[in-house]
Amino acid sequence: MSEALVEVKNVKKHFEIGNGVTLKAVDGVTFTINRGETLGLVGESGCGKSTLGRTMIRLYENTDGEVLFKGKNAHQIKGKDAAQFHRDVQMIFQDPQASLNPRMTVMDIIAEGLDIHGLSRGARADRVKELLELVGLSKAHASRFPHEFSGGQRQRIGIARALAVEPEFIIADEPISALDVSIQAQVVNLLEDLQQDRGLTYLFIAHDLSMVKHISTRIGVMYLGKMVEMASSFELYAEPLHPYTQALLSSIPIPDPTVARERIILQGDLPSPANAPSGCVFRTRCPKATPQCAAEVPEWKEVGSNHWVACHLYQ
Amino acid sequence: MTDHLLQVENLRVHFKTYGGEVQAVRGVTFHVDRGETVAVVGESGCGKSVTAQAIMGLIPNPPGRIVDGKITFDGKSITEMSKKELLAVRGSEIGMVFQDPMTALNPTMRVGTQIVEGFVRTHNVSKEEARKKAIEMLRLVGIPDPEKRVDQYPHEFSGGMRQRVVIAIALANTPKLVIADEPTTALDVTIQAQILDLLRELQEKQQLSIVIITHDLGVVAEIAHRAVVMYAGVVVETGSVEDIFASPKHPYTWGLMRSLPRIDGTEKERLVPIVGSPPDLFDPPKGCPFAARCQFAMEICEQQMPSVTDFENGHQAICWLHDSRAPKIDELVAAGRQAG
Secondary structure, eight states: OOEEEEEEEEEEEEEOSSOOEEEEEEEEEEEEEEOOOOEEOOHHHHHHHHHHHHHHTTOOSEEEEEEEEEEEEEOOOOOOHHHHHHHHHEEESHHHHTTSSSTHHHHHHHHHHHTTTTTTTTHHHHHHHHHHHHHHHOOGGGGSSSSGGGGHHHHHHHHHHHHHOOSEEEESSSSSTSSOOOHHHHHHHHHHHHHHHHHOOOEESSSSSHHHHOOOOOOEEETTEEEEEEEEEHHHHHSSSSSHHHHHHHHOOOOOOTTOOOOOOOSSOOOOOOGOOOSSSTTOOTTTHHHHHHHSSOOOEEETEEEEEEEEEGG | OOTTEEEEEEEEEEEETTEEEEEEEEEEEEEEEEEEEEEHHHHHTTTTTHHHHHHTTTOOTTEEEEEEEEEETEEEEGGGGHHHHHHBBBTTTTEEEEEEEHHHHHSSSSSHHHHHHHHHSSSOOOHHHHHHHHHHHHHTTOOSHHHHTTTSSSGSSHHHHHHHHHHHHHHHTTTSEEESSSSTTTSOOOHHHHHHHHHHHHHHTTOEEEEEEOOOOHHHHHSSEEEEEEETEEEEEEHHHHHHHHHOOSSHHHHHHTTSOOOOOSSOOOOOOSSSOOOOOOOOSOOOTTTTGOOOOHHHHHHSSSOOOOOGGGGGOOOGGGGGGGGOOHHHTTTOOOOO
């Protein structure tokens, strides 16, 4: 039933930032994404979640490890295979203002992928109109420019552009963070409908845990370049194992004044990924850290059915 | 009535732009009592930040202008003050915490100097005393190693620490009221939890009143005593946080709550978005501003602004549904409209 569409194996992405210092933005991450599911990726700013998404779609070359898409190494493929990969995998960006060219009409923005892949001969305008209607805009919008739209509408244009080349896998990097609450739900519902109709697979990157839990089948939690825990979204909330996941979940404000909760307030700030702590990267803020945590890197291990965690408490 | 620390009455603020005059705030009324936290909630463009700027006397004129209304703080009328009188209130009796701590701080000035800048201006103190005050403030907001930190520059602080510095600046003159405009929006959740805790703790210690401007209903439930829900420049609902969350009275508030997924929910439910988008404030609708997006809109809603309906405990809403002549919500649901 669950067929792996994307396999990420020990992927690393390091950046040289001068003076011989290496910033380990993503440092050895392993997981798979099954066809038709939504994998949510959460973590705080600087944890490497966006870098991971960008490495998977080959916007960045990887430093080590491999990304297999339908069994083929995404960073090795050339020619026809590469062209097919760039059709099959598409991206939706965070800021719909910055990711649409202000000098292009909506028609040209959405059709750009069609033109590049030679998919639109004869039917370009029809195809764009079809896509506009699919994402809940009207065909009259095709001749307009991005500045004439609201934030939510612009994000719909970004989604139409991604869908134009009929991808199988979409990486959505904070697609709703720039939108107002009442508009967020509109876009999330649209993404869910499209997934159902077209069997799409999503990697949904966000820092809003409630929305990620809502949309995802499974969730991965990242901290300082490492994946610390991964489980089905229900299980991750009901039974978080990693101390970081526990703290993260308890920090989310719940829109209900009658809920009294025990908060785990983490002390201190995220260390710099250019100078990550030895052993377990979370140990400097972890309320349960032991000397072993400084000495050894915890293994990424499956501790329950499909529940993975990297923590010495569960080794 | 006399006990309100801050009273905003029928505030109207307009901005002149090339495209015409934007009516950003259109008759806002609310009050803040001593030692109370009031949250002003709403989406971008609803006028919540402009309201905060008006309270601080920070509306840039031109292009902005307070067209009508009255703001009374501690018995004094802010709207009638001269620039010089305003200076004495702003920063000493009312402190302000901004959204982005990086742009709120001067990158070329030591943190300690920034914290006591206002304090030094109003108190005649020596350099050593000022430095001591700065260290004391840093300790108050929970910055470790304040003796060393006081001489550092903003870039040496992380985002959460910078926000603590901004809070220290706001509190340096022991104000009666702090206005915090989206104080945690730029921060990560674990840091947000730290800052909200700090604000709560400081409020108890110093008997502060806080006005917190936010779009996050989670933050409202977490920290505020009362909430003011704004939409398109108008207060659509106000009341205690308990009342607003337990029995919201305005369709916009219902919509906001239903469009949020619950992290502690056990079943996956489809989100119910509010269709459409907010009205254009160059030419606001003459009736209820939410009518165009409201499932329960009636003919009157588009024609005429509803008046305030009072419920228990100072809970108020403006909506035609609460008019005695309006059909009951059950009847509307029976007639095929979706339930709130």
